[in-house]
Amino acid sequence: MRVLGIETSCDETGVALYDTERGLLADALYSQVAMHARHGGVVPELASRDHVQRLLPLVQQVLDEAGCTVAEIDGIAYTAGPGLAGALLVGASAARALAFGWGIPALAVHHMEGHLLAPLLEDEPPAFPFVALLVSGGHTLLLEAQALGDYRILGESLDDAAGEAFDKAAKMMGLGYPGGPRISALAEQGDPQRFTFPRPMTDRPGLDFSFSGLKTYCLNTIAECGGRDGLSEQDRADIARAFEEAVVETLVIKCRRAMQQTGHRTLVMAGGVSANRRLRARLTEALGQATRKQQPVQVCYPRQELCTDNGAMIAFAGALRLAAGEHQQGLEIAVRARWPLTELAPV
Structure with a gap:
């Protein structure tokens, strides 16, 4: 199973492609740190606008690096919370639209579960x-x-x-x-x-x-x-x-x-x-x-590049849940700025 992961919870736009048999195929990240540094911290509106500008080119970059066509993707995982509501909506809207257009399932992923599972991407996972x-x-x-x-x-x-x-x-x-x-x-x-x-x-x-x-x-x-x-x-x-x-x-x-x-x-x-x-x-x-x-x-x-927000952890978390049979019903686009980790369903 190949899953495209999209992360836009705050000030990094992350996209990655994960294969349950071959591992991480491609990973791309754009950091907004330089932009927000001028303001002394994250400006939510600027973060959302930048995600809009960066996201789809990063998706294409990841597909090109992996040598993968749209027909070879089995699902899309995206960060639905917690995070900045506007930033989350950019990734969620793009993910749901792409999934609908490509005829594949989309799955909302908890941002902190992505971080929690990131060390499992290493060669000797816990x-x-x-x-x-x-x-x-x-x-x-x-x-x-x-x-x-x-x-x-x-x-x-x-x-x-x-x-x-x-x-x-x-x-x-x-x-x-x-x-x-x-x-x-x-x-x-x-x-x-x-x-x-x-x-x-x-x-x-x-x-x-x-x-x-x-x-x-x-x-x-x-x-x-x-x-x-x-x-x-x-x-x-x-x-x-x-x-x-x-x-x-x-x-x-x-x-x-x-x-x-x-x-x-x-x-x-x-x-x-x-x-x-x-x-x-x-x-x-x-x-x-x-x-x-x-x-x-x-x-x-995890390795240094997977410590901060990234698409790889979202693709991986989504792949585990999609492989276990979890799926998302309907076309509603919903995000949660606050989302307790304990509300997740066990698999």
């Missing part, structure tokens, strides 16, 4: 059941995945997601957008001993997250150093290092607790923040060593 850390600009949550669509939320952010906190901290320091990569790069030159930021909600039981207090602590530290305009490059580097260390250690502590509570030996990490090299290294170090009571945990994550 097997269900496992614990997953989904960490991105819009979401931070821990869940237990028993099977495709069978998910139980273990903990989630009570306010900002980790990626959102990175963006806001970067803006406080005048680093621009997107914040995560900029803070990570600057943190490499930072002194880890100069500042120590709090590890929020780690001094109490539970698996929920909160990063709003960490942002406030960061803002106060910037003020103590003379404010944003008074920061030296070393000040910025030291603050970036302390901020990144705090976020990473908080995520590691929560993941360790989740593994202990569930007893699973596989942790899957996905989403934009999963590209953070310090987070990958710390998780592997903290969970990959055996103790007297437990065997080491296998930490799995």
Whole structure:
């Protein structure tokens, strides 16, 4: 089965073609980061307009790269939520129209399920059941995945997601957008001993997250150093290092607790923040060593290019569900800006 995947949930236009026997055949992505950086963050109307401009040429590019004709496509999967409503409607409308014109089924895919399944595209994919850390600009949550669509939320952010906190901290320091990569790069030159930021909600039981207090602590530290305009490059580097260390250690502590509570030996990490090299290294170090009571945990994550939003994860998630017999009735085009992952039907 060959499935075309379309992703337009926010600021990346992604298209890919996945074959259930041959794997990923072609993958194309256009990022709007440069456009939104001029405004300090994503502008929804601009995002939607750009998706309209980029989507169909990317579809043709993917078909050409794969050497595939329309007649060889068996289905189309598209992101129906969560995300920006206008951006989602661009992809959903195009997918449903193409599917109708080509006489093939279309299937709405949950954006976060796409991220969750992205590590399964690797050469040595993890097997269900496992614990997953989904960490991105819009979401931070821990869940237990028993099977495709069978998910139980273990903990989630009570306010900002980790990626959102990175963006806001970067803006406080005048680093621009997107914040995560900029803070990570600057943190490499930072002194880890100069500042120590709090590890929020780690001094109490539970698996929920909160990063709003960490942002406030960061803002106060910037003020103590003379404010944003008074920061030296070393000040910025030291603050970036302390901020990144705090976020990473908080995520590691929560993941360790989740593994202990569930007893699973596989942790899957996905989403934009999963590209953070310090987070990958710390998780592997903290969970990959055996103790007297437990065997080491296998930490799995997708390749760098599949961490951010992309069409490959949508094509793959859609292919799994279409192959299991799931299909979409009628011609209604509907998207959900908010869509709890636990509402998905198990397959």
